[in-house]
Amino acid sequence: MVISVKKSRPTEGEDIEIGLLIEALYQRYGYDFRDYSRASVKRRIMRRLSLDGFANISQMQHRLLEDAEFVDTLLQDLSINTTEMFRDPDFYMALRKKAVPLLKTYPSIKIWLAGCSTGEEVYSTAILLSEEGLYKKSIIYATDFNDHVLKKAKAGILPIEVMRGFTSNYQQGGGEEEFSKYYISDKRSVIMRGALKKNIVFANHNLVTDGVFGEMNMIVCRNVLIYFNRRLQNRVLSLFTESLVRKGLLCLGSKETIDFSESAHDFRSISAKEKIYEKKQ
Numbered sequence: 057m058v059i060s061v062k063k064s065r066p067t068e069g070e071d072i073e074i075g076l077l078i079e080a081l082y083q084r085y086g087y088d089f090r091d092y093s094r095a096s097v098k099r100r101i102m103r104r105l106s107l108d109g110f111a112n113i114s115q116m117q118h119r120l121l122e123d124a125e126f127v128d129t130l131l132q133d134l135s136i137n138t139t140e141m142f143r144d145p146d147f148y149m150a151l152r153k154k155a156v157p158l159l160k161t162y163p164s165i166k167i168w169l170a171g172c173s174t175g176e177e178v179y180s181t182a183i184l185l186s187e188e189g190l191y192k193k194s195i196i197y198a199t200d201f202n203d204h205v206l207k208k209a210k211a212g213i214l215p216i217e218v219m220r221g222f223t224s225n226y227q228q229g230g231g232e233e234e235f236s237k238y239y240i241s242d243k244r245s246v247i248m249r250g251a252l253k254k255n256i257v258f259a260n261h262n263l264v265t266d267g268v269f270g271e272m273n274m275i276v277c278r279n280v281l282i283y284f285n286r287r288l289q290n291r292v293l294s295l296f297t298e299s300l301v302r303k304g305l306l307c308l309g310s311k312e313t314i315d316f317s318e319s320a321h322d323f324r325s326i327s328a329k330e331k332i333y334e335k336k337q
């Protein structure tokens with residue numbers, strides 16, 4: 057059965073109601089989407105309105121205040137979890153060529169993957185580090201504010217049909233091993249090998265409300281800032297600046313940049329196209 061979702065644009069009145077709904081979500085439950093890009097939040101809320109057949113946003117707000125389970129539905133709607141292994145392969149190639157030589161200079165390496173979603177990016181990083189002989193001396197802190205995706209990330213189980221695309225990404229990103237050596241498969245799914253999980257710590261961390269993660273050698277936060285408005289982007293970038301050691305690396309997504317932000321002067325670019333920056337001395 058195909059469910060058709062009416063993608064209506066909110067009217068001016070609905071715009072105001074959406075603002076109130078976001079405020080209610082914060083006041084009542086502490087989830088703060090007030091500084092998320094409003095266009096994307098609106099789209100997700102209008103989609104939920106249509107899917108659940110609410111007559112209007114006020115009716116949806118009423119449900120939100122009465123029904124804790126609906127809060128969870130809305131949170132899943134608002135946290136967009138799209139991800140891939142070796143997503144944007146050129147980025148991983150740049151990591152190998154530009155970041156790895158710098159990481160090799162450290163006796164031990166701390167990496168924070170913020171907004172790690174269901175873990176594909178985490179396992180990609182673990183694979184790259186192990187191929188470069190760095191995994192044993194690394195610890196990866198993989199965080200997200202969504203417990204559902206963190207649970208999946210910890211399990212490291214993926215549907216088998218996505219592996220062909222991920223293998224191609226891996227190869228384009230400079231991987232030269234047999235990709236299947238990194239997982240065990242059965243007919244329907246694959247599970248990432250335990251050895252890759254050894255130095256990964258999964259934790260809940262909300263970039264809007266939580267604090268610094270200290271003394272990181274590299275922070276990877278890709279395809280997350282894109283959902284935030286300028287003020288929140290500035291807050292999060294300054295959190296990253298504080299969390300990095302001197303000469304620590306910051307990696308953003310292909311559509312994200314540190315240019316024009318309040319933290320721009322704290323970094324120099326080491327790969328402009330792949331959005332890899334080094335914190336100045």
Ligand SMILES: C[S@@+](CC[C@H](N)C(=O)[O-])C[C@H]1O[C@@H](n2cnc3c(N)ncnc32)[C@H](O)[C@@H]1O
Nearest residue numbers: 135138139171173200201202262263264278279
């Ligand atoms: C589109 S995914 C990106 C996943 C991965 N970084 C990648 O590039 O493939 C965005 C992730 O950011 C997380 N996220 C959104 N807002 C967040 C916040 N305030 N704190 C922590 N994580 C957040 C979402 O839950 C989601 O898993």
